[in-house]
Amino acid sequence: MRYISTRGGVDGISFCDAVLMGLASDGGLLVPAQIPSLRDELAGLQGCTYQEIAYRVMAPFADDLPADDLRSLIQRSYGAFADERIAPLVAVSDQLHIMELFHGPTLAFKDVALQFLGNLFEYMLAKNDATLNLLGATSGDTGSAAIAGVRGKERINIFVMFPEGRTSALQERQMTTVLDDNVHSLAIEGSFDDCQAILKSAFADHDFKEQYHLGAVNSVNWARVLAQTVYYFSAWVQLGCPDRFEVAVPTGNFGNIFAGYIAREMGLPIEHLILATNANDILHRFFTTGQYQRGQVHHSLSPAMDIQIASNFERYLYFMFDRQADKVRGFMQSFADKGVAAVQFNTVNVDGRFKSGSVSDKETRQCIKDFYEQEGYVADPHTAVGIAVARQVRDPTLPLVCLATAHPAKFDEALGALGDGIDIRHEALEALRTSPSARQPWQRMRKRSKLSLQPTTD
Numbered sequence: 001m002r003y004i005s006t007r008g009g010v011d012g013i014s015f016c017d018a019v020l021m022g023l024a025s026d027g028g029l030l031v032p033a034q035i036p037s038l039r040d041e042l043a044g045l046q047g048c049t050y051q052e053i054a055y056r057v058m059a060p061f062a063d064d065l066p067a068d069d070l071r072s073l074i075q076r077s078y079g080a081f082a083d084e085r086i087a088p089l090v091a092v093s094d095q096l097h098i099m100e101l102f103h104g105p106t107l108a109f110k111d112v113a114l115q116f117l118g119n120l121f122e123y124m125l126a127k128n129d130a131t132l133n134l135l136g137a138t139s140g141d142t143g144s145a146a147i148a149g150v151r152g153k154e155r156i157n158i159f160v161m162f163p164e165g166r167t168s169a170l171q172e173r174q175m176t177t178v179l180d181d182n183v184h185s186l187a188i189e190g191s192f193d194d195c196q197a198i199l200k201s202a203f204a205d206h207d208f209k210e211q212y213h214l215g216a217v218n219s220v221n222w223a224r225v226l227a228q229t230v231y232y233f234s235a236w237v238q239l240g241c242p243d244r245f246e247v248a249v250p251t252g253n254f255g256n257i258f259a260g261y262i263a264r265e266m267g268l269p270i271e272h273l274i275l276a277t278n279a280n281d282i283l284h285r286f287f288t289t290g291q292y293q294r295g296q297v298h299h300s301l302s303p304a305m306d307i308q309i310a311s312n313f314e315r316y317l318y319f320m321f322d323r324q325a326d327k328v329r330g331f332m333q334s335f336a337d338k339g340v341a342a343v344q345f346n347t348v349n350v351d352g353r354f355k356s357g358s359v360s361d362k363e364t365r366q367c368i369k370d371f372y373e374q375e376g377y378v379a380d381p382h383t384a385v386g387i388a389v390a391r392q393v394r395d396p397t398l399p400l401v402c403l404a405t406a407h408p409a410k411f412d413e414a415l416g417a418l419g420d421g422i423d424i425r426h427e428a429l430e431a432l433r434t435s436p437s438a439r440q441p442w443q444r445m446r447k448r449s450k451l452s453l454q455p456t457t458d
């Protein structure tokens with residue numbers, strides 16, 4: 001499979017090179033030159049394990065990896081999941097199902113992709129006899145999932161900057177309690193934007209970047225999208241292979257839902273992808289008006305979706321413009337210059353199979369409460385955004401899958417609405433409260449002594 005850039009400046013690179021490149025060198029995003037069809041093989045997925053489905057979905061995209069190597073990468077990546085089905089589908093009512101994507105080590109759906117990416121990096125570095133220093137900035141969720149993906153791995157160090165005091169205490173502990181020697185969580189005095197500014201200036205210094213083999217952990221890596229495509233197929237199999245179904249996706253950077261778009265282009269009968277946003281509704285506005293316009297970032301109950309620029313959206317634009325890179329460049333240039341870009345829906349290839357909606361924090365809280373009272377299921381606030389929008393726009397005659405992107409214990413402040421006596425604690429998070437953290441003085445000392453080779457005595 002050949003990979004090309006959405007802006008036309010990169011062509012003909014392999015899957016492994018696309019993964020190592022991350023962001024395309026012309027500033028665009030890497031996409032496969034063709035989307036392989038799995039139509040004739042869909043029926044054969046029945047009865048397959050998640051890992052087997054993953055192999056069959058990913059193999060055509062990663063044809064420069066030997067089959068046995070891809071299989072073993074998949075096996076290792078999903079070995080750390082607490083549920084052997086990896087992404088179990090829970091039937092809540094007749095036509096409404098929740099697909100739980102939070103059984104990985106950090107209890108959010110980013111593990112599905114980052115566990116795979118960590119193993120893939122390790123594998124490729126060993127092949128090339130190379131090393132990698134990953135540098136990232138996080139406002140919460142991505143940092144811990146990236147750390148969990150590479151902790152203890154040979155040839156990889158990871159440095160994650162987070163704004164001191166501005167992530168939740170739990171999110172901070174999910175990073176700072178990982179004591180592997182290759183993991184470095186850096187508390188920055190400042191905001192998330194300050195962390196990103198440091199990141200940008202490090203990557204802008206090309207000599208520094210080369211000398212230290214700097215790599216990025218960001219949501220635009222093609223391997224992340226690919227790994228996420230798999231659970232759409234698994235959802236369909238677990239539903240019993242219906243003729244058509246709908247999927248609701250709590251959306252921020254457009255990575256998760258774009259994976260659904262790829263699954264549909266491969267032939268999976270997804271009738272509608274339901275794009276659900278919180279008050280940060282730039283994508284909902286695009287899908288209803290054709291206008292892509294930047295606004296202020298609103299802080300919401302679903303912080304992992306508090307974004308104004310959806311980094312994976314450019315991939316969709318590329319297909320919407322029928323693969324004309326010049327049109328993508330024009331659109332993105334207009335957006336960069338003026339903060340707004342627009343399309344006329346009748347002039348582009350929009351297939352009408354996206355539905356969208358946006359809900360407020362108040363509606364999200366109400367949805368968590370109603371869903372618990374009516375269905376007995378506790379949804380985290382991100383998941384609840386998806387359910388709330390789906391209830392507004394779904395086709396009730398079709399089976400619906402709502403993607404659950406985080407375990408409710410991870411974002412428990414929104415659960416006050418449920419009243420007392422509801423225990424959604426998760427043992428992995430409880431253990432964090434008492435785990436030693438790199439922030440404790442003795443621990444800092446230990447790390448410092450390792451780095452400076454100056455043993456401290458106290």
Ligand SMILES: *Cc1c(COP(=O)(O)O)cnc(C)c1O
Binds near residue numbers: 141406
């Ligand atoms: C990252 C994240 C999202 C948003 O996913 P995108 O791929 O950025 O659209 C939703 N929910 C949770 C819990 C997340 O961590």
